[in-house]
Amino acid sequence: MNSEPAFFETPPQTVAVGQPLSRVDGRAKVTGAAKYSAEFNHLPGLVHAVIKTSDVAKGRVTGFDSSAAQREPGVLAIFTHQNLPKPVLTGETKEGKEAIGPSIQMTFMPLQSDQVFYAGQPVAIVVADTLEHAQHAAAKLRVTVTPEAPVASYQDAKAQLFNPGGKPDADAEGTKRRGKAAAAFAAAPAQVTATYTHATNHHNPMEPSATIAHWEAADRLTVYDATQGVSWQQRALSGFLGLPMEQVRVITKYLGGGFGCKGPIWPHSVLTALTAKAVGRPVKLVLTRPQMFTSVGHREDQEQTLRLGATKEGKLLALLHEKTSTTSQWDDYAETNSKFMGMLYQCPNFEAITKLAKANVMTPTWMRAPGEAPGSFALESSLDDLAYQLGIDPIQIRLLNHADKDPSTGQPWSSKSLKQCYQRGAALFGWSKRNPKNGLTRDGKYLVGWGMATATYPVNNSQGNARVRLYADGHAVVQVAATDLGTGTYTVITQVAADCLGIAPDKVRFELGDSVLPTTNISGGSMGAGTFSSSVYTASQDLWQKLTKMAVVDAKSPLFKAKPTEVEVVKGRLQLKANPGKGEDFAALMKRGNLTDLEGFGQGHYGAGYESAQARPAANSKSDDAGKEDHSGHAMHSFGAHFCEVRVDPELGTVRVTKWVSVVAGGRILNPKTARSQVIGGATMGIGAALMEQAVRDPHLARYTNPNLADYHVPVNADIPDMTVEFIDEHDPYINALGVKGIGEIAIVGTAAAVGNAIFHATGRRLRDLPITPDKVLAAMRQPV
Amino acid sequence: MNDFSYTQAATAKEATGRLKDQPQAAYIAGGTTLLDLMKAGLAEPPLLVDITRLPFKGIEQTKNGLRIGALENMNAVGEHPLVVQQYPAVSQSLLLAASPQLRNMASIGGNILQRTRCGYFRDAAFPCNKRVPGSGCPALTGDNHNLAILGVSDACIANAYPGDLSVALAAFDAVLTLENAKGKERQVPVTEFYLLPGTTPQKENVLEAGELIVAVTIPTAAHAQRSTYLKVRERASYAYALASAAVGLDVQGGTIRSARVALGGVGAQPWRSREAEQVLTGAPATEATFKAAATAALQGARPREHNAYKVELAQNTLVRALQQVAGA
Structure with missing residues (x-):
């Protein structure tokens, strides 16, 4: 009989997770104390x-x-x-x-x-x-x-x-x-x-x-x-x-x-x-x-x-x-x-x-x-065409073709809240007031149009390690060889560790960015938050298991002679499940045992299902195909919807995005503030691809003619309206310990199509070549509708 | 970047003297153009002569019009009440350019002398007749999307001046005061300052070796007061014009008494269109007139594969600008 406690039954009690904590590295960055790779002089x-x-x-x-x-x-x-x-x-x-x-x-x-x-x-x-x-x-x-x-x-x-x-x-x-x-x-x-x-x-x-x-x-x-x-x-x-x-x-x-x-x-x-x-x-x-x-x-x-x-x-x-x-x-x-x-x-x-x-x-x-970013431009534009051709609302045609299971594998979704994204996005945007006919809304010289598109991004399989070191004085050091791209990894994993260990975020120091730390996957493919949080969670479980074993053999502990499986940990307190009043704080236990600190180590999985991951032998996270099988039998994706308003100047060919709504269902959102920034950043990058970004190679010499930021245009503040971003509350029990799906990429998916669809609604012209620059708009305006 | 020496000149005489001694030297004021060129290896002056202490400052009313010192910065001029009131197009051309940071650094004289953004000029790995005379022009059959359609030659189709201010200056008959090494001043209208590429695209203006821009004077005129600068670009800010128009109209009783028109982004130089002005002058201020003027302005256009759109864009830009001014 396995006497190991089954801590995997419940995700940690969330106190810090889900809060809009400001970046823990913010001060280091604005004061210049943060050292980037070229600064180790x-x-x-x-x-x-x-x-x-x-x-x-x-x-x-x-x-x-x-x-x-x-x-x-x-x-x-x-x-x-x-x-x-x-x-x-x-x-x-x-x-x-x-x-x-x-x-x-x-x-x-x-x-x-x-x-x-x-x-x-x-x-x-x-x-x-x-x-x-x-x-x-x-x-x-x-x-x-x-x-x-x-x-x-x-x-x-x-x-x-x-x-x-x-x-x-x-x-x-x-x-x-x-x-x-x-x-x-x-x-x-x-x-x-x-x-x-x-x-x-x-x-x-x-x-x-x-x-x-x-x-x-x-x-x-x-x-x-x-x-x-x-x-x-x-x-x-x-x-x-x-x-x-x-x-x-x-x-x-x-x-x-x-x-x-x-x-x-x-x-x-x-x-x-x-x-x-x-x-x-x-x-x-x-x-x-x-x-x-x-x-x-x-x-x-x-x-x-x-x-x-x-x-x-x-x-x-x-x-x-x-x-x-x-x-x-x-x-x-x-x-x-x-x-x-x-x-x-x-x-x-x-x-x-x-x-x-x-x-x-x-x-x-x-x-x-x-793949998803350019692919969604094609698919979501063509679907918009089909909607107009058949006289169906663009949201309706998407609902009509909603995939209740993954059409490519036949598997059920681990979770999917796309319909809620459409519904909430439409409400926030005011979609119901949309004129179903295109080319009919004018504001002075401008043609005004609305467009929308679906976003999705897969939960790519990933795994990695973490170490937590909890001190009896109530502080902790948490380590993962992760990187923070500037997106908030330092912050969100600090929040996760705080909740896993039952201490406040300011008592946690999260160390990353060094290969001597526990090996993990890259921050890419939207895998970072899910992999690292899952790893820290499992490392914390390892730590609590060790402490539980200590407690049940410690004659001075209220938990003496309890079965480990009868013990739970709530906010740093080890207690009997059946009688929560009976228990003690980790600090008391550690001090009595003359332990200044104790380490836990864990391997977390993202996308393979954390429950099934428990049953799997420890794998080397550097193997190419680590975690490629999905033990839970579910297809795993995040979903979302974008809504866009553009103003097109039909004589000057300019397109300006004047209103934007993104609603994303990305599992548990660890920090709504950093998550919102991720979505704003992704949508902005997508608007750049839609309207201005292009590296030009000379057709004869195959050398770039604009390799600098004066001539390769990315959006500036004036190009981006105040964006409305919301998340659908989503609980996914299959993805990983915390149900985190990762949101680094989803916001760029569908963005260019939402812009193009809005241009179509505004002008009656479909522009299919990115970026949609004034020369292309003028050429399209010369064509009959 | 090459090693270079740096010196600060206290007087115009000292500055021009330095360049007389060392003709490869360059003047530096805000440095927003020159430093870019030096970093890219496109300018290698052995000596920089800092002219920012020279007394080429001040924005003042004179009998010939508003005189602006060449060392005033773009923001200071663009926001100056006299400029805003008397020459709205000039003010707008300055404030729609670059970014606030650059406008605080860049001098008026330096702005007038900024170099083309043609990618083939900006990268020494490419042939370029402007940079290396006789080496060829890949832009003719290459990436010419942003390049010029008016005043171009088979040697060069760059918009040698990519900016905005000189477009407005050309429209409103501004005159540059230049000073040479002998301390002698001369007056050159902006419309005669720039040279068309022809077979010598490396020669971009009439400045003699070591000659300094001291000031620019813009005559007072009714058509300057009722003026606008319209700039079109796919990015809302911090981008050069795909096409722009500086226009001014003096309309009385529905008839245009005098008109000024210059185009940016489409000419090998800031493109004053006397053809358009001719159509406008004496004609009713109607859309038909504006369209006829726009057609006249682009009559001589020589578009290429990727910049043919500029004919229509420049016409529409001009019409829109004229409508804005006429409706004002």
């Missing part, structure tokens, strides 16, 4: 590296003239492919890929040969005593590249399209089928066929990527790196450098945004470590803003053709999706738009095809809701 002998990149997008390096650069003051070394020490492994081999782990995104490693595959590819590294000396010497360094004609994108006449399906290393989805989509579409009484394009987008976090590599011994490396995951980065660097993981330490105390581009390992981090080893000094490298456009991935430029077939009543019969996008020379990367396409609405027949073109660009990567 105390290291003895720290020197600076500057990457010299290729001007051209394709060719061969045929010569270097470093004579002038070498003569510059302060120059310590100039590295090219001819003299830079090689990594032990790279992502180009199967063995390397395995060792480096899931954070390998671009398998190509620059500076290994004379070949140039993309503009901005590193071709040399200059190391000098100061940043200015390194920059100046890099400017003096001459690199000759014999250029060849590059392929700029899938639209390039030279591009060759292929279906990546079936390739063992394909990240792209290839072909997916359910039912007989083509036949069902052909027979459908109502049809919508449309093609959508999405510009290349860049993450552009405020903090540029930065790495400081410090070899503390010949075989021991510490790296201060702007990364979304210190544990992943630790494993990746150990793979590249051939070091045991234990001898690589990665530290990221604060991160100034990531949006996905700081999730993977990128060449600059590895190159900094190699350079530091070669010069025998700690080396700091900070990417410039233009280099941020060619060093850390991007959302790929893509075209989607969507065919919807429906009944006359608006019920979906068939959905056919075809996507064409640009990838690099080595990696078959494409955002998996079809995952979202196949699950959002009930539709018996579904088919998705992906085609890629290899171009002279670096490998694209995850960018906030990869």
Whole structure:
């Protein structure tokens, strides 16, 4: 008989959780005390590296003239492919890929040969005593590249399209089928066929990527790196450098945004470590803003053709999706738009095809809701078309096609409150006053329109570890090798730990951002809050189990001789379930036992169901497929709805968003203040993609023409109205201990469609090419309605 | 960035003298344009001569109009009551530009001399006839979405001046006071200050080596008082104009007695349209007149693949601006 107490029965009593606690790291940030990765300047002998990149997008390096650069003051070394020490492994081999782990995104490693595959590819590294000396010497360094004609994108006449399906290393989805989509579409009484394009987008976090590599011994490396995951980065660097993981330490105390581009390992981090080893000094490298456009991935430029077939009543019969996008020379990367396409609405027949073109660009990567963000623009726009075609309210057509089970797996949802999101959003927005006809609402020169769209994001499976150390004096230190992207991880996990331990948040110090702490997953894929909270919860349970065992054998304890299973812990007090009056505070127990402190360790799961997770053997959280099976048998997603009002100037082509409502059902909301900021941020980023964001590559030279924040536009305050954000109270018993779904990405999903749908309502014109800039609006206005 | 020396000049003579001694040197005031160019390796002056102590200050009424010192900053001028009252278009052109922080730093003289945002000019990895004469212009068949359609040549289609102020200055017959190394002053109308690219896009204005902008004087006029600056961009703030229009009308009894029109964002230089003014002058202040003026203004447009929209956008912008002023 198992005498272990079954603490998993109940989530912790929430006191701090759910409160709008202000950021615990807020003061450190506004006073400048918070140290970002490029700010560890105390290291003895720290020197600076500057990457010299290729001007051209394709060719061969045929010569270097470093004579002038070498003569510059302060120059310590100039590295090219001819003299830079090689990594032990790279992502180009199967063995390397395995060792480096899931954070390998671009398998190509620059500076290994004379070949140039993309503009901005590193071709040399200059190391000098100061940043200015390194920059100046890099400017003096001459690199000759014999250029060849590059392929700029899938639209390039030279591009060759292929279906990546079936390739063992394909990240792209290839072909997916359910039912007989083509036949069902052909027979459908109502049809919508449309093609959508999405510009290349860049993450552009405020903090540029930065790495400081410090070899503390010949075989021991510490790296201060702007990364979304210190544990992943630790494993990746150990793979590249051939070091045991234990001898690589990665530290990221604060991160100034990531949006996905700081999730993977990128060449600059590895190159900094190699350079530091070669010069025998700690080396700091900070990417410039233009280099941020060619060093850390991007959302790929893509075209989607969507065919919807429906009944006359608006019920979906068939959905056919075809996507064409640009990838690099080595990696078959494409955002998996079809995952979202196949699950959002009930539709018996579904088919998705992906085609890629290899171009002279670096490998694209995850960018906030990869697949869901562009995919939702296509699906939610076409569904809007269908609604207008059939004269159905846009919300009604979504309710009509509501998926009561996951159409892609047939599994029931762990929880789904989408209908409540529509209902609450409509009420907040005043949707009932909507004019069902488009192009009829004018305000002076402006055309006013309303649009809405559905949002969803999966609960991606994840797991990780945590340690809690509770002191008899009532303080606690909680540790997870997590990162806080600036979203509030420090704060929300402090709240979770406080409730798990029954103490106030200001008695908890939550430490993160160091790979010596308990290993965990990256902060990405909206997995952070759910994984870390679950881990801290299980670690706390471990601690209470230890204390319970102590109490029941302690003759001076009121719980002496009780069965551990009869004991519960409420707000830090161990007591009998049957007789709560009988018990004691943890401090009393610990002091009597002469314990100043005690540790608990736990492994939390996100997305696999915490109950089933209990029954599972401890897994290595760094395994690629950890937790991929869903033991609870449920499909897990967060859902939401956006509502948007735009004002379109039909003569000047400008579109301004004037009203916004987002309602999200994301499980338990740990902190409504930081959660609201997440949703505002996601929706703002989506409005940027809808109306202005585009990185432009020259069609002949395959080099970006606007790699800076003056010319690559993201929304400014004046572009964003006061947003209304609400959450649906949702209890999900399957996701994880606290029922947290994660909200980092969902708010960008559907946003561009909500904007486009509002433009359609305002103007009667459907704009399908993102971003919707004034030139496109003017062209559309010339077309008949 | 190259090493450079820095010195502060106390007088115009000292400043021009420094540049006479070292012709590669550059003047610096607010630095909002120059530092960007230096960081990008597009300007490599061995010496910066700080001119902010020069007495090119003050906003005062003179017999020739309002005289604005070239070292006044953009916000100070844009918010000045005399500018707001007498030259609304000038005030708006300043306050719709850049960000408050930049406007507090940037001088009027520096604004007039700002360089193009053409991505091919701004990145030394690209060929560019303006930067390296004879190297070619990838913008002709490349990313020309934001570039000019009026006054362009086969060598260059950049809007050499991407900003706003000079558009308004060109419209309202502003005159620049320049001072050369000999201490000699000359007056140059803004409309004659900028040069079209032709075959020499590297030569952007008539400034002689070392010559300083001392002041700008805007004549008083009824059409300047009744004026507006309309700026169109996809982002609501902190963006250069896709198209803009500075217009002023003197309307009496429904008839336009005098008109001033200049366009921004579409010309190789701030684009004064005397063609549009001709259509407007003496005509009734009606939409038909405005449309005819807009057609006339864009008559000589030479659009490319991605900036063809600017013909219609500039026309509509001009019509809207004229409507706003006529209705005021």
